[in-house]
Amino acid sequence: MSELFVIPEDAKPYIVQQKYEQYTTVEQDTWKYLYDRRMQQLREHACQEYLEGISALGLTDEKMPVVERLNAVLQKRTRWMLLPVSGFLPGRAFFDLLAARVFPTTTYIRKSDSLEYTPEPDIFHDVFGHVPMHAHLVFADYLQAFADIARRVDNDADQERLGRLFWYTVEFGLIRQNGKLKLYGSGIISSHKEASNVIDGGCRILDFDLDRVLHTAVKVDELQPALFAIDSFQQIYDATREVRRVFKV
Numbered sequence: 001m002s003e004l005f006v007i008p009e010d011a012k013p014y015i016v017q018q019k020y021e022q023y024t025t026v027e028q029d030t031w032k033y034l035y036d037r038r039m040q041q042l043r044e045h046a047c048q049e050y051l052e053g054i055s056a057l058g059l060t061d062e063k064m065p066v067v068e069r070l071n072a073v074l075q076k077r078t079r080w081m082l083l084p085v086s087g088f089l090p091g092r093a094f095f096d097l098l099a100a101r102v103f104p105t106t107t108y109i110r111k112s113d114s115l116e117y118t119p120e121p122d123i124f125h126d127v128f129g130h131v132p133m134h135a136h137l138v139f140a141d142y143l144q145a146f147a148d149i150a151r152r153v154d155n156d157a158d159q160e161r162l163g164r165l166f167w168y169t170v171e172f173g174l175i176r177q178n179g180k181l182k183l184y185g186s187g188i189i190s191s192h193k194e195a196s197n198v199i200d201g202g203c204r205i206l207d208f209d210l211d212r213v214l215h216t217a218v219k220v221d222e223l224q225p226a227l228f229a230i231d232s233f234q235q236i237y238d239a240t241r242e243v244r245r246v247f248k249v
Ligand SMILES: [Fe+2]
Pocket: 121, 125, 130, 171, 186, 187
């Protein structure tokens, strides 16, 4: 984060503190259950960079993560940091933060009766799903470059097209590594159903193509029918030059 960075006014009402001592035993158990179940699949199917991020950040099934400790690691590795927030931010504030390498994260965890799915993000989606990739420099630079474009785009149609790029990379991205398909998008990483759908062949896999991504509508209420696989993280970072040209920013 730049030393000159000022938290955007419209993000301020959403900022909270992580009150670690207030997590209950049930909430710690929820983290452990979700972590263990996802890692069984991810050890084989997540990309190398994600698994390396898990290990660098010291994320384990033993305890829910402490945001300050994650920040100490991220600052050294990629100059990103997490900022605890109460929930979804307005789009502009969200991208202003990401463009400053600040990731707004929720710190609450889903209830034990809705382990499968939570419509709102929670610490499991945000930290377990997103943050390990932020420890990888090329991906971390991609996310910042994307956000810097997104914050400058001000009409609905362009925002929707850019949202598709976010969806098909940051949220549901796949990558080919050593001839195998691996997962890196947080929505697949953190969801057993979405990941199993990809692994079991229920989802069409297309080669990443910027134009096609920008024209492929997002499905939010069903398992993903088609997703895009990249060959390297450099590929999506390099694509941001073309994205700037397309959106004239
Ligand atoms: Fe997400």
